[in-house]
Amino acid sequence: MTDLHRDPVANWETDFDHQHPDYAAAAPAIWADLREQCPIAHSDRYGGAWLPTRHEDIAAISKDTEHFTSNGVVVTEFRPDIPAPMGYAPPITSDPPFHAIARGILLKFFSPKAIDGWEHVARRTCRELIADIKVRVANGETMIDAAGSYSQHIPAGVMADMLALPREDGDKFRQFIHNIMEDADNPIEKPYEETIEYYLDTNIAARRLDLGDDLISYLCQADIEGMALLDEHVRGTIALLIIAGIDTTWSAIGASIWHLAQSPEDRQRWLSDPAVRPFAIEEFLRFYAPVTMARLVAEDVEVSGCPMKQGEWTLLPFPAANRDPEAFDRADEFVINRERNRHSAFGLGIHRCVGSNLARMELRVALEEWMDAFGDFELADPESVTWSTGQVRGPRSLPLHIPA
């Protein structure tokens, strides 16, 4: 965490800081205040940044690829140094028309039917983790960290298998993610051997000599109009899958378990009414949407009266869009059987999360298996739950008491 030296926020309308611990602690209340008063906040931090809070504005910016570029998607003091149209991690950092090409290469791996083929891997992963937890509970452990012992390992394990990388590298993945997402403003110079670039370059080079049917092999053999993908493209896309595909889903699973730990009624409803589960999954995604995206302003533009200048950031807090009372009835309530739920947890417009079907499957399987194993559990100590700061929001430690 880098927050100790962050300046206090004087005014959330004019000086917001989404990496401040006060934001992590109370983001929904901050969005609600801003939505009524502002509704697009500005900050001089990060070289200039905007924070829209209404569904309408967030949707409009998400779909405006003319005035906004995806070249930068993580807000930092710096500006990205890998130019459009590809960017560092295609397709998330790519703009049209290259974006559609880079995205098209990935889509067939992540379609609902392709993802069905990975469900058994997710389920086996969950069951192995649960078996370990059951042994610990039976041995008298009174506190289980559901983030450290369960939620974080599920997307990391499945992604390792999709990429045919060792599952033991999950710790490395998490370190890379932390460096990029939570320490984005404090890039400590690391030796090349400790960077994600080195890790990926080494593994990709080895894979080129020993191709299989995994996603790295597929990218190594993919082409654009007959030309093999650039090395930076292959590396950037795999970096994206690791960075965007793990702590996001880990956050959604953890936040859902955090919710269930505090709601005996919703636990009971989940267990007794399987028909409610598809709606419950989408409500978890709406209410605890982990991901806030970002864009850079490519050309000066006015959005709802706010003059956005070229080179400034704008955040896209999809979790704020999901709680906008203009877009949702009872927006601030978790309604487990909400049947009308046009949430934007996976973004809007052309950058809809390419892994959304994988994430949704992992969330569903993780909750099915967890609830089958442990119908009854509660927070061991609500004060000791810690949440990530920055653009991916979820519990990073989640101590639960599980009755033996």
Next chain:
Amino acid sequence: MKINYDRSACQGHNRCYMLAPELFDTDDEGYAILLVNGDVPAELHEKARLAADNCPEFAITIED
């Protein structure tokens, strides 16, 4: 009841396919394919409304 699907608005969220597989399939890239031509059978009216009301991109509309 008629159901309309706007392929140009679809971003492949797949909510329709999950909620109403009788009405929507998905292609190899995960974009929706509308399976009905003309009237939606009465027993699928509620599913059609669910698909329309859950599309994040407003790509599905219903004509009653």
